Amino acid sequence: MFKRLNKKNAGKDRAVEKSGLTKSLDENVKLFQEVLKDDETLVIRRLNNKYLKSARFALIYFEGMIKPDIINENIIRPLIQQNLKEEILENNLVEELRQKIIAASDVFETRDIYQVCGALAYGDTVLIVDGFDSVLVINSKGWHTRGIEEPLSEKIVRGPREGFNESIMMNLSLIRRKIKNPGLKIQFREIGVQTRTKVCICYLEGTACEKIVEELRHRLDKIDIDGILDSGYIQELIRDEPFSPFDTIGITERPDIAAAKLLEGRIALLVDGSPFALTLPFLFIEYFQTNEDYYNNYFFGSVNRLLRVAAGLLSIAVPAIYVALVTFHQEMIPTPLLLSISAARQGVPFPTIVEALLMLTVFELLREAGTRIPTTVGQAVSIVGALVLGQAAVDARFVSAPIVIIAAFTGITALLSIKSQGAAIFFRLVFLFLGSMIGVFGIIFSFLGLIIHLMSLRSFGVPYMLNISSLKGQDVKDTAIRAPWWHMRLRPPLIAAKNMERQKKAN
């Protein structure tokens, strides 16, 4: 059904395209009024030149999208006041205006009304000249964007603090400022029949693998959707392994991360209106990498990364291990610990697995509530969560204290690598169910399943677990540890196929 709707929309747009411009100013204005009817922010300003009486113009723009100063000073003033009679050849008025009169940085001539409508909606101004069937589109964008702020989702202590915002041009400027080599290629594309969202492919020519760029273009071309409101749409539409809970395309809100990925030969995909850039191919280990690893001392960076990897595994396995040990393998618990767990479990009405599911659900509820509710009432969540659900539930012997500790520990470790949360929740449940049914056997089986699944994944043809199964120095350098910079000589293989060397080997 959606497909049919889309086709209908596309048909309508093609009708707009066909209704071409004529040489009459009035007809052209009427045409625009017809196409953009019922839109009351549309402004049409007609003007004449002081000297050349025959020249009649109309400016069309959307109120609120433009910067009035540009229109006043750089378009209207020269059009009215300059002596066109002397300076201008009338028979080529449009081209002459573009070259000599209009004082704006970006002006182009077009006959394509579909393109013109897009430009109008993006804050450009259209100048129609009487007697010509082409119009000038003048850059007068004046809509407002958020400033450059520190990203909320990727906090750091050390490193650049700027983050992407919703404007694609601003985001590109942030990347460009970091990579000045002309090899940085930036290619635009428009996706979404209704939203006509600008999408930009960024890569370093000669470093990125050409095949992957080609594959990306191919996948982007196949997208047929009415609108793109965030890069998440594209991430899901072009990803490999659509049924896997693991991401095969990375996201970042930080230009320095995007630049670092570009330098490794990855491709960045920027989407207008979304502060999250996509990076691809994406490997499993990237869940655990942060930009700060590379800015801090490599020793500290490695410790932090090991912690993150350990936390990632623990957040999946800890509840299952607890349940399996307590209900199947009591002999594996040290005696004093066994006695305290046993004491804590006395009088608790639920089996351990029910307790575990209960507390994990409560934690997820609190997490969701914490992200969703306005900050002004945020405190209520922590009070309810910590006191009512934690303390009171234990006191009332609804749940035992150890399971509260386990749930809290799981929560903390899960929050450490926040990007992998979706996959973590899924696999945590798998581990928990199997662990509670057949004990440690179940955990081993689910762990095997997890490994097999991860090993089978690919991101744009690159194995998801690239480098993780190898012990060679240049492969290990940036996985569980972060090697010193002087040791990270090569780019990751397969991603940067052509140009592997980042640093020349010292002689």
Added chain:
Amino acid sequence: MGIRRIFFFACVVLLASILSGCWNYREIDQVNIVAGIAVDKDENSDGYELTAEIVEVSGGKDAKISSEIISVKGDTMFDAARNAIAISGKRLYWSHAKAIIISSEQAKEGIGKIIDWYNRDSETRADVNIIISRTKKAKDILDKAASIQEILSFEMEDMISNQASLSKAPSQEVWQFLNILEAEGVMPLIPVVDLRTINGKSNLDIDGGAVFRKDKLVGFIDGEDIKYVLFAMDRIKGGLLIENIEENGEESKVSLEIFESDTKVRPVKLAENKAAIKLEVEVVVAVGEIKGYADVINEEGRKKLRGITEASLKKNIETVIKKIQKEYKSDIFGFGEKIREKFPSAWEKMRKDWENSFGELEVQVSCKARIENSAMAARPVKAGG
């Protein structure tokens, strides 16, 4: 992963969980944790009386851990263990048991048949300490002793594992006992527990060892002698040597702390079916205490102390070996095993009559002591003037 694969995966999980036979699920609060057991002969039949110390946890915020004793009878160990359900209501959980106390009365008749179940059953563990009770009934140990910690069996385990710095009792776990029982030319030596009354309270006292011939108790060695037995077995990890030293007609006692000890057991072949044993003991000690004013730290004193230490160590080891050879004729030292390793063909001729020939075995002991330091003080205390 398509729908079919998900379905397939779900089926595997479901079948694996439903059709697998033995489901070992049990909630932790639904079992009675056995801390230790005492085994006595049942006077009315040829079965056993099993006394289990069960950990009693009362839950909640102020968790309290105490123990409870239950006694059951049964024809076999397994029978008795299952009969316990009738009394305790919950199944007994054996994996955390730390001690098996066997009465000396039962031990005289053999303990192999008791240990069999313990070794065979899947829930019990083989790393449990075997202890022989000197009291008439092993039950009394669990019943009458006042415990310092909450749980007697755990206390006994601590006592045995801390013997490393005391060396007055050997240790023997179920698996070690079984290994020795099945081996040739070596006999078990098991720690002994007794009740000692202090201030009107009966306390546990683990001191000395029980000598076995095969799996039958033949006699006891007291704690002071056990130290020298352990020297001969190369199982000394610590402990003290107390030496008398005379200086200027005044007697002082010096406590030497054992740091390291290494005993080499060297069998020597004397004839086709006769062997002797050479024991070379090397011990590293430190002066830990000087009870008196003898200067054992200057070179001369040190030399003298070394001589005395070596002589008394040699004498004591020889005495204890003689005693065991004469009284018990049980090769707890494993000399036979050493001979078998070195001279297998000679052993073939000796093995049949080993019990008797062990009594006649010639053991030469030589001791070397090294005094490493004098702890935190560099000289003896000198009275003023």
